[in-house]
Amino acid sequence: MKQKKAIINKLRTSGLRPTKQRILIAQNLFEREKTFHFTVETLNKEINKNGSEKVSLATVYNTVEAFTKAGHIKEILTSKSKSYFDTNIKSHHHFYDEDSKELTDINYNQVKLSKVPNPPKGKKIKNLEVVIRLQK
Amino acid sequence: MKQKKAIINKLRTSGLRPTKQRILIAQNLFEREKTFHFTVETLNKEINKNGSEKVSLATVYNTVEAFTKAGHIKEILTSKSKSYFDTNIKSHHHFYDEDSKELTDINYNQVKLSKVPNPPKGKKIKNLEVVIRLQK
DNA sequence: TTCTAGTTTATAATAATTCTAAACTACAAA
DNA sequence: TTTGTAGTTTAGAATTATTATAAACTAGAA
Numbered sequence A, B: 001m002k003q004k005k006a007i008i009n010k011l012r013t014s015g016l017r018p019t020k021q022r023i024l025i026a027q028n029l030f031e032r033e034k035t036f037h038f039t040v041e042t043l044n045k046e047i048n049k050n051g052s053e054k055v056s057l058a059t060v061y062n063t064v065e066a067f068t069k070a071g072h073i074k075e076i077l078t079s080k081s082k083s084y085f086d087t088n089i090k091s092h093h094h095f096y097d098e099d100s101k102e103l104t105d106i107n108y109n110q111v112k113l114s115k116v117p118n119p120p121k122g123k124k125i126k127n128l129e130v131v132i133r134l135q136k
Numbered sequence C: 001t002t003c004t005a006g007t008t009t010a011t012a013a014t015a016a017t018t019c020t021a022a023a024c025t026a027c028a029a030a
Numbered sequence D: 001t002t003t004g005t006a007g008t009t010t011a012g013a014a015t016t017a018t019t020a021t022a023a024a025c026t027a028g029a030a
Helices: A004-013 A020-030 A040-048 A057-070 B004-013 B020-030 B040-048 B057-070
Strands: A074-076 A093-097 A102-106 A112-115 A124-135 B084-086 B093-097 B102-106 B112-115 B124-135
Touching: A004 A020, A020 A040, A020 A057, A040 A057, B004 B020, B020 B040, B020 B057, B040 B057
Parallel strands: A093 A124, B093 B124
Antiparallel strands: A074 B084, A093 A102, A112 B112, A124 B124, B093 B102
C-alpha cells in the first residue's frame, strides 16, 4: 500500500493517467516478489477474482498494451497461433526487424556462445536460438 | 520437375501419403533457392494463385502441421497474438519447456556470447535474446 | 478391381484480439 | 468548487487465426 504513490508516479511519468483500473493492475503486476509470466486471459482472471473491483477484459487488453509500450512489461517471444514457418530446418538464428516485422536468417556460425546454463534436472537442451531484434 | 520422385520419397519416408496436394505444397516449399518464411495465409495464396490446381485452406493447415511434425519445416519463435508478457524488463533469456509449454527466466549473466553478427546497414541492435528449448 | 484407411474439403465452431461508440472520470482552468 | 474536455473504460460486436466436423474422395494394398 505504501507503494501506491510510487506506482502513480510511474504511471504519470510514462504519460499514463493513473486511473483506478491501471493502478489496480500495476499493483498486481509490480508488487510481486518474483517475476510473473502471464497472458491477458490469466491476468484478467487474477485481477477479477476478488469479487469487489471489476475491470473489463477490454481494459486489461488496453492496459497491457499501454504498459508494454511504456516499457513496464515486455512481450516474450513465443510461437502461438499466427505462426510463422521456415523451410530452413538447420539450426540457425534470426534477426527480427521491429519496423518491418520481417524475420531474416542468421547463419549458425555467425553467432558463438561461450557460456550456456545447465538445463533443469530431468530436462535436456533440444536446441538454442538467438533472436536479435533490430530497429532503425 | 525431375525432383518430384525425391519429394514423393521424402513424404513417404516420413509416413505421409504423397497426395496431389502434399506434393504440390512440398514442391512449392522445398524447390526454392532461398529459404522461405511464411504463414499459412501466405502459403495458401501462393499455392492457389495459379488458377488451375486448388488446394483448400484446411488442407494447407493440415499439411503445414504434418510437415512440421515430420521435421520438414520448423515453427519460428515470434510474438503474435496469444501473447505472453513478463514483468521482468531486464535483459534476460529463457528456457522454453516444450513438454509443459512453460517459460523460465535465465539470468542475463548465465549466457555469454563471443560472436554476434553486425546488423544490416541502417539498422541497429535493440536487444538480443536466447531461447533454449528443453525436452525430457 | 475392390476395399478401406487415410486424406481432402467446405463449412461451422472456437479462441484471441481489436474495434466501436456511448458512458464515465481525472484534472486543468475558470 | 464547478465545469469542460480529452483521455479512459466498458459491453458487446467484429475480425482474425486456427481447429473441429463429417461427408466425399483417393492412394495403394490385397
